[in-house]
Amino acid sequence: MCIVGLGLIGGSLMRDLHARGERVYGCTLHGARAARRDGFDVCDSVEEVLRRAEADRALVVVAVPMRAAASVLDQVAELAPSCWVTDVVSVKQPVYDLVVERGLAARYVGGHPMAGTEFSGWTASQEGLFAGAAWAVTFDYAREAPTDRDWAALFTTVCTLARVVGAEAVPVSVARHDEAVARVSHLPHVIAEALALVGDRGGTLAQSLSAGSFRGATRVASTEPELVRNMCETNAASLVPVLDEFIALLTDARASLDSTPPSMQALAESGHRAHLRMAARHGARRESVSPVKISSRPVMRVHPGAPGWVHQLEQIESLGGRVEVF
């Protein structure tokens, strides 16, 4: 396995794979020395690591920020033409467009582990980061070529990679992925930044009085602004309509709070019900006291490449379920 880019996600993936006895190496522009000191097989040259991957027929995991994805995929196309490719970038349509442009679609399966912290870089990487997390695995190419055995085998490999690090493979098309993460990941980042500003304008008094609700909603504002920009800007097409929905809800609540008497009934009650629905779906996983973690995601066993398998994936996608490949 060859990981290009060893920040929080790529680095944590390397740690997990290494801890499970997998052969894994990688490269990173920042933190290569620290990674080597920690005992990992890491260099600082994309070219060198991709030549090595080509010789090994390694699976190449692109784990760089979106802005670097085009140049890394150029190098993959040139230097590792025999390798299978996956990635962990937080938006999928823009990466898929780059993949298609470079003629790599038949040997690419997109991935996105839904895990992270507000910290970044190799020093922030940690073992166990992906335990229980969803790992989105894209399957758009299978719609065009459902009987491509090689691609089906790569799909199996990426699902297995997710399982090995304790995550759950959730099959999803790139468009639906980007729309969903705009709602549950990118919008919370935009909110965190704006709320931090509103809180800070209240000065030291507001800061002194802030407690859990404020900290919970602003925690991710400590993420490097560059990473937040990368996520949100590359997913602007999905994020803008979601922001419109959110702003419309707030604008309605504002009007209703500005009436006589002030009311927040509609938002408080519908928001609470929405939260209960989402929490109920999460239920089993979070409250289990058993040492064996039980996932709340519905599961479907799929044999990649078998007749009807793409239709199965579409069914799982609509449920947000996980796939077990066999």
Added chain:
Amino acid sequence: MCIVGLGLIGGSLMRDLHARGERVYGCTLHGARAARRDGFDVCDSVEEVLRRAEADRALVVVAVPMRAAASVLDQVAELAPSCWVTDVVSVKQPVYDLVVERGLAARYVGGHPMAGTEFSGWTASQEGLFAGAAWAVTFDYAREAPTDRDWAALFTTVCTLARVVGAEAVPVSVARHDEAVARVSHLPHVIAEALALVGDRGGTLAQSLSAGSFRGATRVASTEPELVRNMCETNAASLVPVLDEFIALLTDARASLDSTPPSMQALAESGHRAHLRMAARHGARRESVSPVKISSRPVMRVHPGAPGWVHQLEQIESLGGRVEVF
């Protein structure tokens, strides 16, 4: 000490005071049997408990939701005319208006512990809830009557109450309190409700892909809608302009994300800086490894009633600092 209302806040206060050997009793409409089973001196009659408080000259702590505050204060005025009064309601101007209307201002000091969870009721109450939290203590009356010795003694009592349960007394005027909590507490509640709705609209797929940033920002949406409405509606005068600020930031970000090329530079960078400023002020308290918790709030020692003490409180207020009374 007599606590009227034993939900999350009142109940936790009772547990803490009892654990520290203080004599404390109270009443609650819901949960009185459960509280008695847990070994506490609790009845379900406001009238009964206030007559007892009057006989004892107890400090009465009003710990009911805002909508019940008027009737409880009516009963306090009628049945416990000799008692000192404080409260733990999350807005302060509306309570103070009720207090003034009933002629209770000279024996009332407002309070608001900035602690809580997303759960409510006696069963949610817990020991240690207030450890390290700010406990807002209002001092408006002292501006009118800085030499009132009785009121100064009550102020000391309320600050001491906060200290006994491990909180830090932060002196604040009712107006500045309500403006600050609109920013750091009520706005996060509004956000949580609206974000839960936007996430839920993404269906099971979005829910399946949601992770820490979403959970952090929506956690408080599980608060009872009635409590959220109470907080936000009674503080609408402060919350509406704060919501306007927040909506304006989002609207700007939306426009900038909808440009070519999409940008979120302004919000990501200014939000991150705001977050760093606030986190830096929190610094010492959160990262201390010493068993002795060091507060990051500046401290000022004040002798209530002494010449210039109100000016001292105003200085601490502007810093969001804590007061130690002597």
